[in-house]
Amino acid sequence: MSFDWRWDFAWEILPRLLAATLNTLIAAGIGYAIALVLGLVFALAQRTDYKILTFTTREFVEFIRSTPLVLQIFFIFYVGPQFGIRLSPWMSGMIAIGLHYAAYLSEVYRAGIEAVPRGQWEAARAINMSTRDTYFRIIIPQALPPSIAGMGNYLVGILKDTPMLSVIGVAELMHTANSIGAENYRFLEPFTMVGIIFLAISLPVAGLVRLFEVWVRRKMGVR
Amino acid sequence: MPIWEFLETYGNRLASGTLVTMAQFGLATVIAIVVALVAGLGKMSHNWLIRGTAVVYIEIFRGTSLLVQLYWIFFVLPLFGVTLPKFTAGFLSVGLNVGAYGAELVRGAIQAVPKGQWEAAYALSMSPAKRMRRIILPQALGLMLPPWGNLLIELLKGTALVALISVADLMFQARQINASTFLSAQSFGIALIIYYILARFGITPFMRWMERVVARRLGKT
Numbered sequence: 001m002s003f004d005w006r007w008d009f010a011w012e013i014l015p016r017l018l019a020a021t022l023n024t025l026i027a028a029g030i031g032y033a034i035a036l037v038l039g040l041v042f043a044l045a046q047r048t049d050y051k052i053l054t055f056t057t058r059e060f061v062e063f064i065r066s067t068p069l070v071l072q073i074f075f076i077f078y079v080g081p082q083f084g085i086r087l088s089p090w091m092s093g094m095i096a097i098g099l100h101y102a103a104y105l106s107e108v109y110r111a112g113i114e115a116v117p118r119g120q121w122e123a124a125r126a127i128n129m130s131t132r133d134t135y136f137r138i139i140i141p142q143a144l145p146p147s148i149a150g151m152g153n154y155l156v157g158i159l160k161d162t163p164m165l166s167v168i169g170v171a172e173l174m175h176t177a178n179s180i181g182a183e184n185y186r187f188l189e190p191f192t193m194v195g196i197i198f199l200a201i202s203l204p205v206a207g208l209v210r211l212f213e214v215w216v217r218r219k220m221g222v223r
Numbered sequence: 224m225p226i227w228e229f230l231e232t233y234g235n236r237l238a239s240g241t242l243v244t245m246a247q248f249g250l251a252t253v254i255a256i257v258v259a260l261v262a263g264l265g266k267m268s269h270n271w272l273i274r275g276t277a278v279v280y281i282e283i284f285r286g287t288s289l290l291v292q293l294y295w296i297f298f299v300l301p302l303f304g305v306t307l308p309k310f311t312a313g314f315l316s317v318g319l320n321v322g323a324y325g326a327e328l329v330r331g332a333i334q335a336v337p338k339g340q341w342e343a344a345y346a347l348s349m350s351p352a353k354r355m356r357r358i359i360l361p362q363a364l365g366l367m368l369p370p371w372g373n374l375l376i377e378l379l380k381g382t383a384l385v386a387l388i389s390v391a392d393l394m395f396q397a398r399q400i401n402a403s404t405f406l407s408a409q410s411f412g413i414a415l416i417i418y419y420i421l422a423r424f425g426i427t428p429f430m431r432w433m434e435r436v437v438a439r440r441l442g443k444t
Contacts, residue, residue: 066422067415068383078407163290187298198287
């Protein structure tokens with residue numbers, strides 16, 4: 001085995017890699033959807049008056065943020081069966097990656113919410129709005145535009161972390177590249193192509209996030 | 224198996240894994256800092272070749288996954304005649320990956336140093352190198368330390384991936400113990416807690432201390 005790039009081999013494996021790319025995108029999409037919702041839950045839970053809830057959520061978020069995702073994926077995948085809960089690789093992968101990024105996104109939301117001026121709270125209170133309405137109609141819409149840059153970064157981040165799902169056998173891009181390599185004893189083409197596919201996705205996505213940020217700011221009339 | 228018995232039997236292996244993780248962390252940090260400085264300064268160079276190289280490096284390492292980079296360095300680089308032992312390949316890829324993120328922090332912090340500082344150094348007819356070393360970098364350091372704290376936690380988490388090229392770090396040991404005992408909650412749970420302790424009671428306080436020291440040196444206390 002030496003360095004010789006074989007175009008015919010590269011062409012031959014391209015369809016398989018592209019099919020796996022679709023799986024990678026689906027995994028990133030589902031994981032991100034979970035993270036977006038759960039992150040908001042974590043962020044709001046840290047703002048309640050219940051000291052215990054606030055404290056537990058805070059520590060939980062810290063814990064998730066400072067431990068490796070790969071280990072969390074293993075933990076969720078293997079600990080379930082020990083207690084009789086069987087989760088498919090996809091299922092546990094999505095839970096792990098969704099939870100991990102929810103912790104990150106909750107920090108983004110939190111910063112966004114804290115940046116909303118106090119006067120907005122007071123004004124909402126003055127017109128007798130309920131707390132729920134204040135959050136969903138006044139605070140969160142204003143907290144979103146400055147949060148979009150951070151949220152976008154984590155969208156790219158989640159995409160780049162999906163290869164970790166390959167360790168429990170989710171058939172995403174890295175997993176497929178690995179099996180192609182093992183089948184043919186050629187790692188040069190599959191691994192290099194995976195790198196290029198990731199670049200080809202993440203660079204445009206990062207660009208689109210910037211554009212989207214500008215668009216939302218204009219739409220919401222912020223700055 | 225009760226938890227203390229588990230610790231008694233497998234404590235040694237977890238401890239040796241933790242040491243390997245810490246070694247990987249230390250070496251990768253050194254690489255990340257050096258690379259971040261070089262690439263961060265390189266991105267601001269007036270020479271298009273240096274600037275281009277830095278940009279390509281940063282975009283490639285930030286645009287692809289650490290796992291992809293790790294596998295590439297470990298499995299593909301040998302085809303180019305560069306065979307690295309797994310331990311070296313591990314911390315090298317983690318360091319290079321984090322260095323690319325660090326480069327942006329370095330660049331951002333240097334550009335955030337107020338313009339008057341640059342002009343004052345120029346007025347004292349300092350050479351560009353001396354200006355950077357004595358005036359700009361120390362102030363940039365104060366600005367970029369807080370985000371570096373987060374980045375170092377990312378780095379620690381990144382080192383868990385070297386287990387996948389079978390470097391015997393904490394993650395690797397946890398997997399091995401899990402494979403032979405099926406005590407997943409214990410093995411992975413304890414590994415998670417060790418990582419948490421390293422990050423929360425090792426890296427975070429150290430960075431806080433660094434921030435205080437630098438603030439004092441800059442006369443900002």
